[in-house]
Amino acid sequence: RSLIExxxxxxxxxxxxxxxxxxxxxxPCFDVKKEFGE
Structure with a gap:
């Protein structure tokens, strides 16, 4: 997560x-926008 930030x-x-x-x-089996705030 810190890499994304x-x-x-x-x-x-x-x-x-x-x-x-x-x-x-x-x-991926998760919502990227929800997870990383995009």
């Missing part, structure tokens, strides 16, 4: 997504 500071305009948002995949 560090990257968000370094790249404030970047958005974080799970690969399941781009392909027909069931993983």
């Amino acid at each position: 560090q990257l968000k500071e370094e790249y404030p305009l970047a958005t974080i997504h799970g690969h399941n948002e781009f392909a027909n995949k069931a993983c």
Whole structure:
């Protein structure tokens, strides 16, 4: 989690997504936006 926070500071305009948002995949098995506040 600290890596994500560090990257968000370094790249404030970047958005974080799970690969399941781009392909027909069931993983990650958690909501990336909910977990990392995006």
